Amino acid sequence: MPIWYDPVGLALGVALDHLFADPRSAAHPVAVFGRAATKLEKVVYEDRKANGVVLVAVCVGGAAGLGVLAQRLPKGGRTIATAVATWAVLGGTTLAREGACMADALERDDLSRARARLPHLCGRDPRQLEAPELARATVESLAENTSDAVVAPLFWGAVAGVPGLLAYRAINTLDAMIGHRSPRYERFGWAAAKLDDVANYVPARLTGLLTVLTGPDQKNALAMFRRDGHRHPSPNAGRCEAAFAGALGVTLGGTNVYSGRTEHRPTMGNGPKPDVKDIRRAVRLTRAVSLAAAAAAVTTAWLLASRRRGARP
Template identity: 85%
Template sequence: MPTWCDPLGLALGVALDRLIADPQSAAHPVAVFGRVAARVEKSLYADKKAHGVAHVAICVGGAAALGVVAQRIPHVRTAVTAVATWAVLGGTTLAREGEYMADALEGDDLERARARLPHLCGRDPSHLEAKELARATVESLAENTSDAVVAPLLWGAVAGVPGLLAYRAINTLDAMVGHRSPRYERFGWAAARLDDVANYVPARLTGLLTVLAGPDPGRALAVLRRDGHRHPSPNAGRCEAAFAGALGVTLGGTNVYQGRTEHRPTMGDGPEPDVKDIRRAVRLTRAVSLAAAGAAVLTAWALRNRHK
């Protein structure tokens, strides 16, 4: 059985995400995976890199194997691809979270916005004012456009259902154990490094799509080339720099994560984002997502025809 992705199934999965997004349910496939991964962690945990490698191998390998089996079921390849694509995409939910933050801040409801920010990122919102909340939202929209849309679509286009499920497993593990903390400094090392590898090409593709889809391609490209490498993450900076250039704002600065302060280099030439820039960032996220979907379907179609 070939590993090419069904282009119609990929397109239908994108449409499903647009129609019903991510239901907030414990039965959602990603939520189920998270519970399984947590149980595996409980069994394997030790403050050693080797145990973290085993955790990643079991969880990601299991997800990829499930994708291989599902893709081999006769006569339902399109349906399986559509469901898998829907399950791993988060673009519609991401845009809605951005709109929620815009609504709250436009209504001067700081407490509502602070309470919602953890849906987008891990920084401490308790003392953030409106402009800081706006910057956090724009930065999160930029980075998560890659993680929630471009990366899963790219991996799905080139590796079918196994690629879709394996990527979402990698990204979910990174969110669970890949962050810096005393517990996960060693155990989460493998998850964080594998996520960096899996997102290397998608993040750069996100930057290029932002240049093409954004309102100011020339400035977006210039800022991407100049500032994309300045972020401490090998990937997030490409997305944030392109968004900063496209929107004409400056991103970066001081962030607080669970008591840990990080001072990040700035990217862009304009003012810091304001509340009004959130809706502009949401529109840009949607435009990049649409471009990524078109590119992924065309890639899947071309690879399928090549394997025929």
């Protein structure tokens, strides 16, 4: 079945995310997907890569299949389906709000509140973190999640329609659930982690380039993107973080603790470590990159739709 590119639906979905953000509700489509994936995991789990492949194939295939069904709707229905799917998979407004909440807490020297909010942004253990490390964690999470929550879903929605939107969010959600390193998921989560790396390869680099274009220091953002983007252990996150570090004139990276597991990551950037004031600057940069990504996605979908119409006999 041919892919239907719907720029109007994408634009409406971006507007819905801006207006209503990402409500924390058990009825949210991503939450429903997560519960279904958890139930399936209980059925198929064994400490083997093959079982993880089965989980990923069923969950991602099911999400993509739902998107294909949405593309069978009449034109108006496809637009509504694209808008709802775009709203469901985007998290840019919520991401910026979480960053602003962290900035507010740290500006008030409320470490307890800031530590309680950090898990909304990343999986880092916040219990022993002081204000400078909380600020660094927030800036790094804003950089990485600008790609995961905004640029990547818009990219896949622009080039693959509703199936692309839903399949990407399924992949990214599974990676968050089982793609991390732990004794339980070292093998079972392998497929989810690898597929997420593939799905984010292009979007992460687009995020870096959009950061260069929209950031306050374009020259330094480009220099750090090129120099340090490969230094992160993730093949994708480093491209985003290095560009953010250069644009904001800070240094990211260092020692992180995740549920008792310590990681020592190379530094990126050539400035001082982030301070509390840099969180507000990172939030503004996240919003600028998100706006540029939305414009690029809608334009791309419009061009592809125009080309498809022109190719009809």
